[in-house]
Amino acid sequence: MHREKKRKSAGPAGGDAARTRRSLGTVRRRRRRRTTYALGTLTAVGVAGALLVAAHGGNGGAAADGESAGAAPAATEPAGTPSERSLSPAERAPASVPSSAPPPGAGGNGVFDTAQASGESVGTGTLRRYKVQVEQGTGVRAADAAREIESILGDRRSWTADGHDAFRLVSGGPYDFEVKIASPDTVDRICGAAGLHTRGEVNCDVGDQVVVNLKRWRTGSPQFPGPLHEYRALIINHEVGHRIGHGHEGCPGAGRPAPAMMQQIDGLHGCVANAWPYDTHGTYLAGPPVP
Numbered sequence: 001m002h003r004e005k006k007r008k009s010a011g012p013a014g015g016d017a018a019r020t021r022r023s024l025g026t027v028r029r030r031r032r033r034r035t036t037y038a039l040g041t042l043t044a045v046g047v048a049g050a051l052l053v054a055a056h057g058g059n060g061g062a063a064a065d066g067e068s069a070g071a072a073p074a075a076t077e078p079a080g081t082p083s084e085r086s087l088s089p090a091e092r093a094p095a096s097v098p099s100s101a102p103p104p105g106a107g108g109n110g111v112f113d114t115a116q117a118s119g120e121s122v123g124t125g126t127l128r129r130y131k132v133q134v135e136q137g138t139g140v141r142a143a144d145a146a147r148e149i150e151s152i153l154g155d156r157r158s159w160t161a162d163g164h165d166a167f168r169l170v171s172g173g174p175y176d177f178e179v180k181i182a183s184p185d186t187v188d189r190i191c192g193a194a195g196l197h198t199r200g201e202v203n204c205d206v207g208d209q210v211v212v213n214l215k216r217w218r219t220g221s222p223q224f225p226g227p228l229h230e231y232r233a234l235i236i237n238h239e240v241g242h243r244i245g246h247g248h249e250g251c252p253g254a255g256r257p258a259p260a261m262m263q264q265i266d267g268l269h270g271c272v273a274n275a276w277p278y279d280t281h282g283t284y285l286a287g288p289p290v291p
Contacts (some may be wrong), residue, residue, distance in 0.1 A: 070227055090220065108135035108183035108214070116148035117216035119169040122153060123160025129168045129175040130210075130242070135182040138214050145181055152233045156290075157276035162284070165244055179236070180211045187213045203239055204267060210239040221265045223275045234260060234275035241277065259287040 112133040121127055132146035139241050146169060151166045152158060160166060182190065184200035191197075191204035197212035198204055205212050212235055220231040237260040249259040260277040273289075278284055 020188065049097050053206055108137040108186055110186055111136045112180060112182075113142045114171060115142035115169075117143050117146040117150075117169060118171045120148075121151050121166050121168040123163070123166035125160075125162075125164040125166050127166045129166060129170045129174065129181055130177050131170050131172075131175050131181045133178055135180070135186055136212070138181065138183055138218065140181055140214070145179075148229070149179055149236055152236045155233070155276070156282075157278045157280060158233075158237055159240060159277055161243060161278040167240075175208075177208045177210060179196050179212065179239075181214060181217055183214050187211050203235055205242040206238045210236075210243065212236075212239070216265075223268060226273055226275065230275045234264065237275060237277055240278045248290040250290050252287040258284045259285050262287055263290075 018084065090205060108180060112135050115132040115134070117132070132140040132142060132149055134140045134145055145189050150169045180190070184198075186205075187198050187204070188200055189278070190209065191206055192210060194204075194206040196204045196206060200214065201215065203213050203216060217232060220228050224231045224234065241261050246261050249261040251262060251269040251271035256271055257274035257279070258268055258271035260275065262271070264271075264273060272286060276285070
């Protein structure tokens with residue numbers, strides 16, 4: 001009985017030890033799993049953080065994108081430098097690519113410079129003295145414009161051909177009229193004050209002023225296929241023609257030269273573009289009067 005009791009008592013004691021060993025093993029395994037999970041989590045966080053930094057170029061890159069950087073430095077760009085996100089496509093373009101900014105000479109400021117240039121009288125007959133003024137900010141030099149206009153009015157195909165009219169470029173003193181080259185807005189203002197509607201496109205002759213639209217002076221007309229200097233000659237001859245008493249004329253017939261007093265910008269109507277009132281033989285290139 002005693003031995004049996006010892007065996008019975010020994011049985012439970014041995015079972016407790018076995019259960020204790022099993023419990024300790026379970027605890028160790030759980031601890032190992034927790035440790036492995038923690039290390040895996042830290043590794044994943046580290047990899048994610050590294051990828052985030054690589055994607056944004058560090059704290060400076062994140063701040064440069066305009067995102068909140070928290071406690072990180074605000075930016076690594078110089079003070080006042082915008083991030084690329086805030087730039088327009090033209091600003092992001094390489095320096096060698098032109099932007100869409102308006103070209104020089106797109107407009108003026110309403111103030112005129114008088115060409116400091118003068119010349120001899122050209123032609124015979126009634127002398128008309130004129131000066132040339134160019135609006136500031138148009139990109140046209142007054143002296144250059146004055147010499148070009150002087151050469152137009154001095155050409156033997158211009159209004160001196162009939163012996164009744166003479167012209168002289170002056171820079172000061174008495175004058176009979178002014179030739180003004182002005183931006184479209186200024187032309188509209190000057191001509192509009194006299195009730196003429198130039199619509200930012202055409203020239204006018206008003207008071208003692210021949211007002212030349214900068215757009216026409218710089219680009220010519222789609223109806224006029226000749227060189228730009230020839231179209232400038234048409235502008236001057238047409239407007240000065242009004243000053244000396246000529247009205248508008250129409251096309252005299254298909255294939256014939258368009259009169260200088262024809263409004264060629266409105267279409268040639270079968271005529272050939274022409275800038276001059278007279279041909280090289282001194283014949284007036286006339287057309288039917290237009291009411």
